[in-house]
Amino acid sequence: MSAPAAAAEGARARRLTEWVIRVRELGIVVALALLIAVTAAIEPRFIETDSLRNLALNASIFAILAVGQTLVIVTRNVDLSVGSVLGLSAYFAGDLLSGNQGLPLPVVFALGIALGAACGLLNGILVTWGQVPALVVTLGTLYMFRGLAFLWTNGRQVNAETLPDSFLNLGSDSILGVPILVIFAVVVLLVTGQWLRDYRAGRELYAIGSNPEGARLAGVRSERRVLTAFVLAGALAGLGGVLFTARFGTVDATAGFGYELTVIAAAVVGGVAIFGGTGSVYGAALGALLLGTITSSLIVLRVEAFWQLAAVGALLLLAIAFDRLVGLRVDAALRRRSARRAG
Amino acid sequence: MIELRDAAKSYGAVRALHDGNLSLRAGEVRALMGENGAGKSTLVKVLGGVVRRDAGEMLVDGTSVDFHSPHDARDAGIAVIYQEPTLFPDLSVAENVVMGYHPLGALKRIDRGAMHRQVQGLLDRLGVRLDPERPVRGLSIADQQIVEIAKALSFDARVLIMDEPTAALSGPEVERLFGVVRTLREHGSAVLFISHRLEEVFAVCDTVTVMRDGAVVHDAAIADITPDELVRRMVGRELTALFPKQDAKVGEPVLSVHRLTREGVFFDISFDVRAGEIVALAGLVGAGRSEVARAIFGIDRADAGHVEVAGNRLAPGRPLAAMRAGIGFVPEDRRQQGLVMDLSIARNTALTRMRSLSRGGLIRSSAENGLAREWAARLQLKFHRLEDSVGTLSGGNQQKVVLGKWLATDPKVLIVDEPTRGIDVGTKAEVHRLMSELAGQGVAVLMISSELPEVLGMADRVLVMHEGRLTGELSRAEADEESVIRLATGQVEAA
Numbered sequence: 001m002s003a004p005a006a007a008a009e010g011a012r013a014r015r016l017t018e019w020v021i022r023v024r025e026l027g028i029v030v031a032l033a034l035l036i037a038v039t040a041a042i043e044p045r046f047i048e049t050d051s052l053r054n055l056a057l058n059a060s061i062f063a064i065l066a067v068g069q070t071l072v073i074v075t076r077n078v079d080l081s082v083g084s085v086l087g088l089s090a091y092f093a094g095d096l097l098s099g100n101q102g103l104p105l106p107v108v109f110a111l112g113i114a115l116g117a118a119c120g121l122l123n124g125i126l127v128t129w130g131q132v133p134a135l136v137v138t139l140g141t142l143y144m145f146r147g148l149a150f151l152w153t154n155g156r157q158v159n160a161e162t163l164p165d166s167f168l169n170l171g172s173d174s175i176l177g178v179p180i181l182v183i184f185a186v187v188v189l190l191v192t193g194q195w196l197r198d199y200r201a202g203r204e205l206y207a208i209g210s211n212p213e214g215a216r217l218a219g220v221r222s223e224r225r226v227l228t229a230f231v232l233a234g235a236l237a238g239l240g241g242v243l244f245t246a247r248f249g250t251v252d253a254t255a256g257f258g259y260e261l262t263v264i265a266a267a268v269v270g271g272v273a274i275f276g277g278t279g280s281v282y283g284a285a286l287g288a289l290l291l292g293t294i295t296s297s298l299i300v301l302r303v304e305a306f307w308q309l310a311a312v313g314a315l316l317l318l319a320i321a322f323d324r325l326v327g328l329r330v331d332a333a334l335r336r337r338s339a340r341r342a343g
Numbered sequence: 344m345i346e347l348r349d350a351a352k353s354y355g356a357v358r359a360l361h362d363g364n365l366s367l368r369a370g371e372v373r374a375l376m377g378e379n380g381a382g383k384s385t386l387v388k389v390l391g392g393v394v395r396r397d398a399g400e401m402l403v404d405g406t407s408v409d410f411h412s413p414h415d416a417r418d419a420g421i422a423v424i425y426q427e428p429t430l431f432p433d434l435s436v437a438e439n440v441v442m443g444y445h446p447l448g449a450l451k452r453i454d455r456g457a458m459h460r461q462v463q464g465l466l467d468r469l470g471v472r473l474d475p476e477r478p479v480r481g482l483s484i485a486d487q488q489i490v491e492i493a494k495a496l497s498f499d500a501r502v503l504i505m506d507e508p509t510a511a512l513s514g515p516e517v518e519r520l521f522g523v524v525r526t527l528r529e530h531g532s533a534v535l536f537i538s539h540r541l542e543e544v545f546a547v548c549d550t551v552t553v554m555r556d557g558a559v560v561h562d563a564a565i566a567d568i569t570p571d572e573l574v575r576r577m578v579g580r581e582l583t584a585l586f587p588k589q590d591a592k593v594g595e596p597v598l599s600v601h602r603l604t605r606e607g608v609f610f611d612i613s614f615d616v617r618a619g620e621i622v623a624l625a626g627l628v629g630a631g632r633s634e635v636a637r638a639i640f641g642i643d644r645a646d647a648g649h650v651e652v653a654g655n656r657l658a659p660g661r662p663l664a665a666m667r668a669g670i671g672f673v674p675e676d677r678r679q680q681g682l683v684m685d686l687s688i689a690r691n692t693a694l695t696r697m698r699s700l701s702r703g704g705l706i707r708s709s710a711e712n713g714l715a716r717e718w719a720a721r722l723q724l725k726f727h728r729l730e731d732s733v734g735t736l737s738g739g740n741q742q743k744v745v746l747g748k749w750l751a752t753d754p755k756v757l758i759v760d761e762p763t764r765g766i767d768v769g770t771k772a773e774v775h776r777l778m779s780e781l782a783g784q785g786v787a788v789l790m791i792s793s794e795l796p797e798v799l800g801m802a803d804r805v806l807v808m809h810e811g812r813l814t815g816e817l818s819r820a821e822a823d824e825e826s827v828i829r830l831a832t833g834q835v836e837a838a
Contacts, residue, residue, distance in 0.1 A: 198452040200445050207431045207442050214429035217393065218494070219417040220443045277433035334481030 024271040027322070028286040032293060039297035046300045053179060057171070057247060059292035060185035061086075061240050065259060066266040066284040067192050068236030071229040073267055074196075076209040076276030077127060077134035079230065082237040083259035084145035085119045089241025090255040091149055094158030097245075101164050108167070109242050116238015117231050119145055124230030128223040142260065146253070153253040160249025171247035181243055185285070188236065193281045205229055209276025265312060266291050269319040291315070344369050344533050345390070345421070345502050350399035352385055354735075359385040362558040363399060367502060367533035372524060374544040374565070375537045377554035377577050378739070378769050383537055384426060386554070387506050390535075391423040392416035422500035424491050424508050426738075427678075430479045437462040437475035440493045465493040470519040484511040484676070492520060503527060504535040509543060511764075513627045513793070521547045539768065541570050553577055574768055591779075593803070594618035595653075597787040598670070598756045600639060603648035608634045609811040612648070616756065616787040621778065623802035624791045626831045631811040632791045633675050636758050639789075640672040641665045652756060666695070671749030673742075675760040675791070681745040684734040688726055689715035691733050691744050695752045718747035723773060739770030746777060757781060760791045775801060795824055807831050 040047040065082050072079045089112045096108055119141065126137040160168060170180050196202035204225050208215045215222050245251050270287030272279025291312060298308045350363030360382045367373055377383050388394045389401070392410030401408055403419050410416045416423070430439050438445075440462045448454035462475040471489050473482075479490060488511045495503060503524075509517045524534055524547055538544055544551065545565060553561035553576045561576045596615040603612045609631035616622045624632045638645045644660035651657065652668040665672075674680035682691055689708075692715040693700055700710045715729050722743040726736060733744055742762065749757060759778065763771045778801065782788050792798050798805055805817040807830035815830040 200443065200447070200451075200453065203434075203438060203445065203453065204443060206434060207438075210431035210433040211429065213427065214431060215442070217391075217413050217423070217425055217427070217429045218442050219412075219414040221412070221414055273433075277431065331481055334478065 025283050025286060028290050032290050035293055035297055039300060043300050055293060055296050056182050057179055059289045060181040061243055062263060062266060062288040062292055063185045063285040064188050064236050064240045065263040066288040067188055067281045068233035069263045069267050070272050070279060070281045070284040072233045073272050073274060074205050074209045074276055074279060075226050075229050076212060077226060079123060079233045080138040080260045081123060081141040081145055082263055083256040084142050085116050085234055085237035086241040086244060086256035086259060088145050088149045089116050089238040090244040090251045091153055091253060093242040094245045094251045097164060097167055098158055098162040105167060112242035113235045113238040117235040120231040120234020124227035128226050149253040157250060157252035163249060167246055168249055181247060184243060189281055189285050196281060201225060206277055262291060265316050269315060346402040348400045350389055350396045352389060352394060352396050358557050360557050364559050365552055367535060369531045369533055370528050371550060372528050372534040372536060372548045374548040374551040375535055376551060381554040382557040383554055384506060387423060387504055390504055391421060420501035422495040423504045424495045424506060426506045430487055430490055432480040435476050435478055436473055436490055439479050439490050440497050444498060465496055468523060469493060488512055500532060502533045506537045509538055591619035591783045593620050594785060597653055599651040601648050603638055603645050605634060605638055605643060606646045612813055614806055616789050618785045618787050619782050620803045621782050621788040621790055621801055623798040623805045624789060624808060625798050625805050625827050626808035630808040632808050633760050636760050636791055640670055640758060669755030671752055671754035671757045673745050673749060673759040673762060677741055677745050682733045682741060685732050687730045688733055688744060689729040692718055692747050692751060695748050714751060718751055722747050739766040742766055754786060756787045758789045761793060763797060795827060
């Protein structure tokens, strides 16, 4: 085989893998469009501005959490504690503002994010230095952080009336027609996406997930990177908590209960491999949007709650089956190519 | 340039390394030789910062240093090619090469153009056509090895350590690697080269360090030592002939392969292997030999053709059916395909015999241990306890466990893929003796091997493959280096 022919082979292999990623994300967009179209056909009110706005607002917080979760999953770890961290930070922000009406909002955000980051730091330290599997560590902190929230609130709740309007407006206002919450989510998404794609630290997260021992031997400071991923996931959950309070106004110790599973489901539906190494934050955010839309559309269509859960489950299985199938085909194609090249 | 003085390392009660003395000067290519389990890999890991020595001293440019991680070693200018696969299957070839040291552009962003050019340059230097942007997943072992080498060459290492870099490479690729090594030497880098192939050591090295039983036992200039003496120092005893294939009575065909084809991999493969016969499948890396073996055993499904064992047609794509029919398969990659590294020696040996060892669905560990002990003795396995995980054994002893696992099933046909890759001379002879014994007992053996001396010494017949097709068959008398290589490279006149 001549050199140009080999180059063409390589280009085809490259196109193939890029194509798969595109199709994966495009598939979610198509599913999303279909879902909205079908729901709108049955119940036209679904695509009224208010309804779509609500949809986007709900999905934004999940998307932020899914971005954080992706950082952790890509390194072949998992963070089950994000829902509890969100709850803790949500109550913290509400409590803080109720007591100090005049507090500048950036300070509230900074403190909420810092609280989340601290929780993430604890997770990260236990996983890296403690060498305990992330599943176990974060299962423990899931209960621990939730318990802390209960202790702290002691049955009380923060009410919207006690919060300053400027803060609540963040959860409902728009700039140029785009809800502020959505802007938050998009900024987080773009910044994290760039970081994962174009910065050494981001690429190293993929390397760690793809082959942990190999990453270490290649001189990657794996522990530091994994710690960073957990801290960022915690920080984003902290941000999610502050936004949660801004959006709903009323917060008690159960805020964000059960979010972790939805968030992980969103990432998996979005094509983030649960064993690390592949996946993008864009896919995860799209997954969050799709899951949110399904729930809303089923509510609009007055489908019973049980079926809503079943639909989410089915989607998850579908996504996994799709990934597996495509993965096998791509593997076979890559193998054929390299066999021809070497032979 | 770099020096190790009296380094020692123990894992629990096992002394993996002691009296580790080694020095590398600028512009020196030093061979590190020794049997498997002699402590070479441990010494390499100490130099590479992967494990910390318990005692002794390491000097870089005359100053005492302590590496806490591979990162520290790399900062000191030491590049290491490890035996373990260290690649990231999900990432591109280019990213694998530069991971952690990507070329950066504005705002510290990764400069993908520069990364691509740098890696393309490295691959050109190694003379391989590989697309830097394709993912590593799906690359052949030889190509993966090339990526590992490119990774080690990706920064200006002053010291390059290569732990068996040539095990998976074909002749021209090895030559090219040696070209790169010679260039590095001219530029004043130091190279530590580990290989089991004596001819390579004599071709490229200036000095040699020999290890045995965890200690450095000899240090000499390559000009002052003969191959025989080198082997004697490694083994610590005289060796008899390396390839003792005994004459065995050749019987009826046991394994028949009929027009087996797997699209894009191999085409129209037909041959027989008779009882008591050792048939070698020779060819260059990537010719499709391993793939044929995998299809015969039913791991991959063939698109056309079929396999018969003793006249009975095998159900395609079902390894269990192949096992029941009496085929044993020793795969190419023992770490990933041949063994369950975290399971004990006993468990691994008994894996193929689960059914016959169990009573009412439960496996009796006494039976398991009995079986393992018997085979450990017959194979002269070197181990600490049968309960130890297989991962703690040296490469040669791991291969013995794989062999034992299949021999315990009393097979009619044994397929061995690169049975002695990365195995020291002493164990190699034992593996050859075992295969020869099996043939003597009437087992049909199909051996895939890239080592010509092994092929020529062991096989009754040699089948040669080139680009997925059988290009010829040679009897023991006809087969010599020239005829095999001619067929393997596709220069066929009249076959």
